[in-house]
Amino acid sequence: MRDFGMMIGGRQTPAGDGRTFESIDPFTGEPWARIARAAPADVDAAVRNADAAFRSSAWSGLTASARGGLLVRLADLVLERLEELVEVESRDNGKSRKELWASLRTMAEWYRYYGGMADKVLGQVIPVDRPASLNYTVHEPYGVVAAILPWNSPLRLAGWKIAPALAAGNAVVLKPSEHASASSIVFNELFEAAGFPAGIVNVVTGIGPDVVPALIAHPLVGKVSFTGGVAAGRLIGELAAKQLKPCTLELGGKSPQIVFPDADLDRAAAGISAGVFSSGGQTCLAGSRLLVHSSVHDGMLRRIIDQAKQVRLGDPADPFTDVGPVATAAQHRLICEHIATARTSGAVVAFGGETTDERFVGPTVFDGVSRESRLFQEEVFGPVLAVTRFETEEEAIELANDVPFGLAAGVWTRDIARAHRVARRVQAGTVWINTYRNTVPQSPFGGYKTSGLGRESGFEGIKEYLQVKSIWVDLGAGS
The missing domain is CATH 3.40.309.10 (Aldehyde Dehydrogenase; Chain A, domain 2)
Structure with missing residues (x-):
């Protein structure tokens, strides 16, 4: 049995009340790991830690190019630690390691792509019909993003969320499925090694109903992104709507x-x-x-x-x-x-x-x-x-x-x-x-109808993690 804590502030930590749950190896049918079972108090700690990291000069003071460089370094570390990531995720969800080798190797491409995009998000100068005024737009991060993952491809789909969210300048609290949590914890260790500030990506593990409502409702969470089934997506969308928080949903298909x-x-x-x-x-x-x-x-x-x-x-x-x-x-x-x-x-x-x-x-x-x-x-x-x-x-x-x-x-x-x-x-x-x-990573992905809202990947993917600010300047004052 292996023991995994949550990842808060770059360190594995147990749940505040010490509770755990077991991860079952789908092939043997036996438990192989104990995972920290978060409660709302643990969610609060993770979100506050992410918010502090987001506001710190170590992150907010970075240029967009510097953020991109960290993502490129992360892509290199994914390839260096690929064997370990494949082994842990396979134990969690039963996927063949042959398939995971190919899937997680390409995951690095998302971090590399958005590393290159970080300094290419451009605002606009608006040609307003007021000669004495200058109007332009800038794109700003939401702050803390709640990223909620399914069990079938947790690390690959985490990349679809984390890479554009970080490129846009946000912090992330990741909630993996209770059926496949261990790989997200191991993966989180790479952020510190890549040079990211501690706590810019945190992982809260636990049973969905114990964690997800508290995560979405937290006042410091500014954006929600979820991949999973339609029923869960409806519930998450409803919770986010009650908080008037933007929500990206990548749901089911019958293609x-x-x-x-x-x-x-x-x-x-x-x-x-x-x-x-x-x-x-x-x-x-x-x-x-x-x-x-x-x-x-x-x-x-x-x-x-x-x-x-x-x-x-x-x-x-x-x-x-x-x-x-x-x-x-x-x-x-x-x-x-x-x-x-x-x-x-x-x-x-x-x-x-x-x-x-x-x-x-x-x-x-x-x-x-x-x-x-x-x-x-x-x-x-x-x-x-x-x-x-x-x-x-x-x-x-x-x-x-x-x-x-x-x-x-x-x-x-x-x-x-x-x-x-x-x-x-x-x-x-x-x-x-x-x-x-x-x-x-260059091409947007998402659904029509009940298959979801918003898009992941491509330039559309980074726009999901940015909000637009319009700035006006009076050029006539004092003339």
Whole structure:
């Protein structure tokens, strides 16, 4: 058993009342770590520490270029400590280390990108119709940002929040999921090593209802950013709205993969399979609905099944493992429930569907899924693909948009005019054409409809952590 405290002021510290909770290794099913269980008093300490760091000359006195330099140094340290970060996160959420090596290596790119952006946020001189007046804008940080993380990719998604928040000049209080807290604590040690002032990023660990309301309601928190499920997002958005605090929400998805008759079916099958079976489907951008033209349905389904057969489940530490266990027992039950419901809804199990193992769920493909069914409409957050046929382009677009989500979509066709036409009409924050699941720090990411509010990454990402001030100067005084 390893013991992890919260990170406040650059040091691990226990909860004020000494309480802890256990982190369960999804592969063994056994506890492997004890984590400090924060109470509202601990939240207050973390926020006040972050606010003090934000206001200190060690941080507020830095130039934007100097802040950027610290972020670039942090990116280097991520790569230096990559092996340890991979090991701890894999123990926490069961992801294969092979996948985490790739994911966390690219995480460094976000810190490097926003390190370069820190001194490139420009205000404007406004051409007002008053000759004796000068009006210009500046962008200023909110102060303390509350960043609330999910369990599926905590360190990668932390980078999507921390990097732009720090580049903008804020301080951060990070709240990782109680199902995957340890990696955030280990990662926090890198900030001091990179040269950041102590306390500019703090980590409060604990059970959501014990911590999150107090964090959002704290008067020194100026901005809230959350990634997670829709139900939790609604609650967090409501709490933030009561405080009149801006809120960025990156929530769930039920993303369509649209395959037209002229598509490269082999390429599409590979992209679609990776989009829904990687990470055991435990990703918000999973392309979990395959909308396929009837004329290529059979060939497409055969190729998808061939891809599914190649996915290797097993010990996350095994370098040959593609997908580890489901991250939590509750999520395993939910995936199994969706599969059981789909079996009774008229859909046909084309592959997989076996849920007897208490830890794993393998790739599962349901054919003949109706648009009214739960499997078509709801996010499973597991490796379950729903296949539905269409006949016309118009029908494909209608099916793609006929869900409450709008996070992402894939379009597979050789017809470039059709590709752009469909991409414009699909209601999604990101549309990939003849590819899937590409994310880079330069490109904004976020959802339409119930998939969220605001954007992460790109220049839009840093704007989420800045507020605009308009400054007027009377040039006529004394003339």
